[in-house]
Amino acid sequence: MIDYATPNPATDAGSYAAIREIELLRALGCKVTFVPENMAHVGALTRDLQRHGVEVLFAPEYRNVHDVLRKRGKEFDCVYVTRFEVAERYLDTVRAHTNAKVVFCNADLHFLRQLRSQIANGETDLSQSLRVRDRELGLIRRVDAMLTYSSVEQAVVLSHNLKSDNIYTCPWVLDVKPHGPGFAERSGIAFLGSFRHPPNLEAVRFLVAEILPELRRIRPDIKLHVYGSNVSKDVLDFAQDDIVIEGFVESLDDLFMKHRVFVAPLKSGAGIKGKVLEAMGYGTPSVLTPVAAEATGLQNGVSALISESASDLARDIARLYDDAALWAKVSDRSRELAEAKFSRAEGLRAFEALLSG
Numbered sequence: 001m002i003d004y005a006t007p008n009p010a011t012d013a014g015s016y017a018a019i020r021e022i023e024l025l026r027a028l029g030c031k032v033t034f035v036p037e038n039m040a041h042v043g044a045l046t047r048d049l050q051r052h053g054v055e056v057l058f059a060p061e062y063r064n065v066h067d068v069l070r071k072r073g074k075e076f077d078c079v080y081v082t083r084f085e086v087a088e089r090y091l092d093t094v095r096a097h098t099n100a101k102v103v104f105c106n107a108d109l110h111f112l113r114q115l116r117s118q119i120a121n122g123e124t125d126l127s128q129s130l131r132v133r134d135r136e137l138g139l140i141r142r143v144d145a146m147l148t149y150s151s152v153e154q155a156v157v158l159s160h161n162l163k164s165d166n167i168y169t170c171p172w173v174l175d176v177k178p179h180g181p182g183f184a185e186r187s188g189i190a191f192l193g194s195f196r197h198p199p200n201l202e203a204v205r206f207l208v209a210e211i212l213p214e215l216r217r218i219r220p221d222i223k224l225h226v227y228g229s230n231v232s233k234d235v236l237d238f239a240q241d242d243i244v245i246e247g248f249v250e251s252l253d254d255l256f257m258k259h260r261v262f263v264a265p266l267k268s269g270a271g272i273k274g275k276v277l278e279a280m281g282y283g284t285p286s287v288l289t290p291v292a293a294e295a296t297g298l299q300n301g302v303s304a305l306i307s308e309s310a311s312d313l314a315r316d317i318a319r320l321y322d323d324a325a326l327w328a329k330v331s332d333r334s335r336e337l338a339e340a341k342f343s344r345a346e347g348l349r350a351f352e353a354l355l356s357g
Contacts (some may be wrong), residue, residue, distance in 0.1 A: 001025075002065060002090060003082040004037045008047045010250065011229040012194040013274025014107045017149075018082055019235055020173045021105070024344075024351045025080075026053060033076070035068050036088055049220075066093050073097035084110050091101070091142060099202045104140065108271030112156055113135050116291065117202065117268035135159055145354060149272035150295035156223055158239070165199040168354050171347035172272060174281040174338050179357035180257035183324045188244075189287075189317060190259040192252075193276045199269035206265050206310070208238045214314035222321060226230075227255050251312075256282035260327070261320050265313055270296040272296065277342060283335035285327050287316045297341050303333035306337060 001022065007015035026031050031212045036042075041057040049056050062068045069079075069090070079094050080103045081087040084315045087104045094102055111133035118126055137160050140146045147170035148154055158164050191207060193200030204226060215222060222242070226235065229248045239245045249255060256262070263277040264286060272295040279286045280296065294304050300306040305316035320327055 001032060001080045002035045002037065002086060004086050006034070006036045006040070006042045007044055008042075011248070012197070014082070016174060016274055017107070017170075018133070020347070021080075021170070021351075022049070022054060023052070024171070024173065024347050027348060028351055028355060030078075030355075031055070033072075033155040035065055037063075037065055037089075039064060050227045064097075065090055069093045069097045072172070074099065078102045078103055080105065083107055084139065087143070088135065088139055091139065100144075101144040103145045103147060104143040105152075105273075106136075106140075108150075108269065109136065109148070109153045109156060112153065113199065113268060113270040116270065117198065120267040133160075137246040140166075145357070147354070150270070152294055152326070153270060164173055169350060171350040172274075172277060172342050173344050173347040174277055174342040176335060177253075177256070177282045180282065180284075183260065184259035185329050186223050186258060187300070189261045189263050189321070190225045190227060190255050192227045192255060192278070193264075194229045194237055194322075195232055198227065199266050201232070201234060202268060203264065203266045204238060205236065206267055207242065208265065211263075211313050211317075212243070212308035214311050215317055218314060218318045219321065222317070225259060227257070253277055256284045259284070261314075261317055262286045263317060264282075264288050265279050266292040277338070278281060278340040280295050281342075283331040285320050285334065287313060287320060289313070297337050298334065303330060305330070 007018040009016040009019050034049055034054050039062060040056045057068055076098055079098060079100045081104045111129050114129040114132060118129060124204055124330050133251055140157055141161055145166050145168055148170055149170050154167050157167060191204060193266055194199055195201050205233050206281055223244060225244045225246050227246045228250055231247045234350050243269045256279060262284045264276055266289050269291050273292050276286060276292055276296055288306050289308055290306060293304060298304040305320055307313050307316055
């Protein structure tokens with residue numbers, strides 16, 4: 001497995017997914033060798049992988065990923081590469097120095113995320129995103145299997161490449177949490193996201209500039225709590241009397257066991273949204289845009305409230321915040337969906353199908 005760095009599941013959803021995918025592969029009997037592109041030993045994170053039976057390669061024994069592939073490539077039955085740019089940099093070397101099948105796990109379709117962001121922000125020059133599209137689709141045509149978390153992205157790739165026999169669904173495994181405090185014991189609404197990822201900053205801007213002014217007219221006493229890693233000055237500047245910038249937290253219990261409603265008003269992005277899945281696993285009811293709900297299976301009015309405009313999102317937040325019966329229904333249905341669709345058993349079945357295919 002090759003990724004840009006050793007995964008740190010405390011900081012971003014992609015790292016969480018990588019760790020769970022390693023666990024699934026090992027549970028199916030695979031010996032896993034992990035190669036971080038930066039070739040760094042990062043202390044506890046590296047040792048955690050090693051304690052779980054993963055071989056981790058790093059400097060100075062190996063200079064770079066190309067060196068690993070030249071020296072060890074013939075040992076591997078499969079090379080599993082995460083992220084588009086990483087796969088693009090090493091695919092030729094993998095083909096030259098291994099006989100392995102190449103599995104490309106695309107965290108999200110980069111060109112789709114970029115196009116959505118440009119369109120949402122009214123940009124008209126799409127040439128750079130279209131160049132990324134051509135590179136990304138070309139890479140997908142060259143690998144033995146492409147994994148995506150989203151059926152929407154599978155449809156987009158199929159519509160361009162007219163080829164589906166190398167496209168698979170990558171499972172996302174959730175740990176469903178014990179029931180937390182009830183409706184009356186919670187307060188405030190919460191957002192979560194790594195601010196190294198542009199759609200999250202875009203979403204908070206939308207929340208602060210357009211949704212909260214509408215919400216204040218309905219319920220002026222509700223506080224927004226903003227959580228996440230890589231908090232920038234732009235995010236800190238959003239702080240107001242009713243906006244608390246909480247930043248990074250070690251445990252998501254601090255978020256999902258405390259606040260009444262989770263909000264993810266994403267205007268762009270692609271793939272599946274780890275923060276939304278975490279809310280499902282905790283049974284914390286969510287108010288989402290369609291982009292945020294994509295690939296989760298959540299249904300509007302049943303397991304989440306889903307809308308697009310600032311006024312509708314503000315109305316949905318107020319409804320879910322004030323209606324205890326609706327809150328309980330959405331909480332129960334979202335938790336049930338998490339148990340049914342994102343269990344470890346489902347993940348093992350999906351990976352077994354990939355490995356035998």
